[in-house]
Amino acid sequence: MAHGLPLQHGPCGQDAQGGAGGTTGALVVDAYTGYNTVTVPTGRVRVGCWAHVRRKFFDALSKTPEAGTVLDSILALYRVEHEALKAGVVRTLAHRALRQQKSRPVLEALHAYLTQQQPLHLPKGPMGQAIAYALNQWDALCRFVEDERLPLDNNRSEGALRKAAVGRKNFLFVGHEAAGENLAGLYALVATCEVNGINPEEYLADVLLRVQTHPNSRLDELLPHEWKRLCAADSS
Structure with a gap:
């Protein structure tokens, strides 16, 4: 689904090579390695999906209370998006400025928290896996701050695909x-x-x-x- 530049919200598990090979722009996806073939230096820029990150920490919450702190930070990111929507500035320079003013500090604090928490949890445990999932694609998850056209997640694409799955x-x-x-x-x-x-x-x-x-x-x-x-x- 294109918005402005050739941006694509790639759904989890989709054949990226068949759907986006040879194209440029940005691809909003999870950590699925199947997208590696199209997110190369001459192809699309990979953008992380915060909805997928949230699911990992939500699953860890029942066993690890610390996951709640991460979920609160992710909620803060979405509140900035809601603020932009309410102000009618979505995908404008004002939206980018709002993200840099309010979302960037949240990201910086969250990265510091995840880095501090990582050695305190088993790598194969729910919290350890959630932290690794987020940190391993951190650059991709932060790209939305620099481009007001990038969404925080690819939920719209996955919602469109749900009809096909049903x-x-x-x-x-x-x-x-x-x-x-x-x-x-x-x-x-x-x-x-x-x-x-x-x-x-x-x-x-x-x-x-x-x-x-x-x-x-x-x-x-x-x-x-x-x-x-x-x-x-x-x-x-």
């Missing part, structure tokens, strides 16, 4: 491999319509007519976000 058994006998690829493409198209506030049925009804005469070299103009802009221009 229907997976229903589509077991989709027909053949090409039909499966077509269905995956349709899923992506509908999800992109939803992100851009477009009625998928209206979009497809219009584009399926346009595509018959639209030049192949300009097919990008029929992507949902471009189609929305085209419709707005036609109605003005």
Whole structure:
């Protein structure tokens, strides 16, 4: 899902090489190593997902009270995002300034706390694993402070994929491999319509007519976000 620059919120477990290979921008993901092939120096910049970090510490909370301190810090990061949303400055320079003023100190204090706590917990214990998970991708987790377009997590992508996961058994006998690829493409198209506030049925009804005469070299103009802009221009 693109926002501004070619940013992508990669869902956990998705085939990154098939979906983002050869592209540039930022990829918001968890620590899944399958994304290593596309987050290389000439590819996408890897951005950490705070929702995945939170889950690790939430799971450790029942056995390790210290995890509560980490959860409070993560909550503070999300409160800054809520403040930006309430002020109407999301993805603006004011949003970046707010993050640098309020989120950066939280990150610095949290890093110091995790570093201090790490030797106090068994490496294979819930808290030890949660701390290692966070510290091993710390640079990626902090990149949102420098770029106001980067979200704190990839929850939107995972939410979009959940529909596919629920229907997976229903589509077991989709027909053949090409039909499966077509269905995956349709899923992506509908999800992109939803992100851009477009009625998928209206979009497809219009584009399926346009595509018959639209030049192949300009097919990008029929992507949902471009189609929305085209419709707005036609109605003005």
